[in-house]
Amino acid sequence: MATSIGPAWVKNLEELRRLEEFAGDLEFQRDWRAVKLANKKALAAVIKRRTGVKVNPESLFDIQVKRIHEYKRQHLNLLHIITLYLRLKRHPELGITPRTFIFGGKAAPGYFMAKLIIKLINSVAEVVNNDPEVKDRLKVVFFPDFNVKNGQFVYPAADLSEQISTAGKEASGTGNMKFAMNGALTIGTLDGANVEIREEVGPENFFLFGLTATEVQSLKAGGYNPLGYYDSDQELREVLDLISSGYFSHGDTQLFQPLVAMLLYRDDYLLLADYRSYVERQDEVGYIFRDEKRWTRMSILNTARMGKFSSDRAIREYCQRVWRVKPL
Ligand SMILES: *Cc1c(COP(=O)(O)O)cnc(C)c1O
Numbered sequence: 252m253a254t255s256i257g258p259a260w261v262k263n264l265e266e267l268r269r270l271e272e273f274a275g276d277l278e279f280q281r282d283w284r285a286v287k288l289a290n291k292k293a294l295a296a297v298i299k300r301r302t303g304v305k306v307n308p309e310s311l312f313d314i315q316v317k318r319i320h321e322y323k324r325q326h327l328n329l330l331h332i333i334t335l336y337l338r339l340k341r342h343p344e345l346g347i348t349p350r351t352f353i354f355g356g357k358a359a360p361g362y363f364m365a366k367l368i369i370k371l372i373n374s375v376a377e378v379v380n381n382d383p384e385v386k387d388r389l390k391v392v393f394f395p396d397f398n399v400k401n402g403q404f405v406y407p408a409a410d411l412s413e414q415i416s417t418a419g420k421e422a423s424g425t426g427n428m429k430f431a432m433n434g435a436l437t438i439g440t441l442d443g444a445n446v447e448i449r450e451e452v453g454p455e456n457f458f459l460f461g462l463t464a465t466e467v468q469s470l471k472a473g474g475y476n477p478l479g480y481y482d483s484d485q486e487l488r489e490v491l492d493l494i495s496s497g498y499f500s501h502g503d504t505q506l507f508q509p510l511v512a513m514l515l516y517r518d519d520y521l522l523l524a525d526y527r528s529y530v531e532r533q534d535e536v537g538y539i540f541r542d543e544k545r546w547t548r549m550s551i552l553n554t555a556r557m558g559k560f561s562s563d564r565a566i567r568e569y570c571q572r573v574w575r576v577k578p579l
Contacts, residue, residue: 255279264561267554274551275544283547287410287434294408297401298353298392304380306351306390311540314430315413316355316397316405319365322420325354326368326510327522328413329375331533333490335389336379343384348537351390355397355405367510369393374499374507407433410546411458411536414439415529417520419464421445432557434550438532440525444560452556456549460532461525470524477518480526487526491515 255273260266273279291308298306315328332352339345354372358365376391394405412430414421414437421443431437431448438458439445449457462470481488491511493499500506514522540546558564570576 260558264563265558267558268556270551270555274548274555277544280544280547280551283434283551284543287408287550290404290407291410294353294404297404298394301395302392304376304390304392306392307349307387310349310351310390311410311537312353312408313350313411313413313536314353314355314405314409314435315415316353316394316402317424317426319356319358319368320362321364321368321513321520323416324520324522325356325372326514327415327525327529328352328354329368329371330487330490330522330526331530332375332379332389332391333493334486334530336375336382336385337486337489337493339385339388347388348540349388350537351392353392353394353405355394355401357397364510364513367507371494371499371507371510378499402429406430406435409433409435410540410550411435412437412439414442414445415461415525416440416442417525418442418462418467420520428557428560431553432560434554436536436546436549436553438529438536447559448557451559452553456552456556458532458536460528462521462528467521470521475518475521475524477515477521477523480523481515484527486530487523 256266256269288308291312294312295306295308298304315325317323319325335347335350339347358369372391372393376393379385379389379391394401397405406426406429409430412427412435414424414427416424418440419442424443424445427437427439427444427448431452436456436458437445437448438460439449440461441449441459441463449459481491491514494507495504495511497504497506513519518524539549570578
């Protein structure tokens with residue numbers, strides 16, 4: 252980067268926009284991919300040391316790190332992972348894009364459902380990572396004790412940033428900004444700052460899915476029936492049935508029942524309503540990742556267009572518009 256736009260972006264983040272000129276430059280693209288690959292290798296080493304799981308740095312790093320909460324829908328991400336797993340079990344030769352799914356984050360001490368989600372992440376990881384039929388095409392990792400220190404390894408290593416909260420629930424989010432600034436593409440709902448990120452980077456460089464906040468409201472007002480989605484979507488039904496069967500819990504059919512029952516009979520955060528749209532968008536992510544020139548161009552454009560999310564800019568605007576104070 253020092254040979255293209257220099258270091259001025261460090262003090263003035265809008266300078267990143269000058270990267271747009273290099274988005275299609277094949278030599279610059281190669282350098283960009285080399286940096287991302289080095290970041291992924293560094294994270295892979297930390298993952299190996301902390302969890303014992305060996306991950307492939309060439310695979311798509313699909314990352315969701317944030318507090319564990321039902322509204323943030325880590326379990327929607329899990330439904331997609333199990334969907335891919337079932338597709339591979341049914342068609343072992345399927346040419347899917349190899350992916351490493353990385354989760355991190357803490358649950359509040361008394362939040363039973365959040366802890367059950369962590370349990371399910373680890374249980375799915377144990378099955379998927381050790382199934383010889385998967386042939387290492389899918390890996391799932393729960394990164395323990397996620398914090399700002401080890402976050403410095405995580406955000407720069409992402410190819411895909413998971414920002415999949417139910418629309419209307421996230422005030423802003425900041426992880427979404429850290430990822431996009433570091434060249435990850437976002438799969439996300441129209442929620443919080445995802446809206447502004449998508450406007451800035453361009454809708455063609457953002458993987459949008461799901462209901463809008465207005466659609467969420469009207470669906471709930473009309474009497475939302477999650478079972479209808481279960482009945483009409485075979486793939487979704489097979490995923491939920493697999494969890495219920497005890498497949499991920501050594502035959503224990505009770506362990507994850509509170510989670511499955513929540514989804515089937517309440518689903519306050521509309522996972523089942525957004526499932527099909529999410530999986531379709533993820534299929535597109537996997538397809539585009541194989542086109543490395545296209546993906547790298549989108550990645551560079553994400554970083555180039557994130558200047559607005561500078562904290563310097565935010566504080567300057569507060570000084571002018573809210574506090575009406577001048578710099579000393
Ligand atoms: C940025 C950050 C968060 C916030 O993540 P969101 O995706 O915005 O919820 C939480 N924890 C750590 C350690 C972070 O660095």
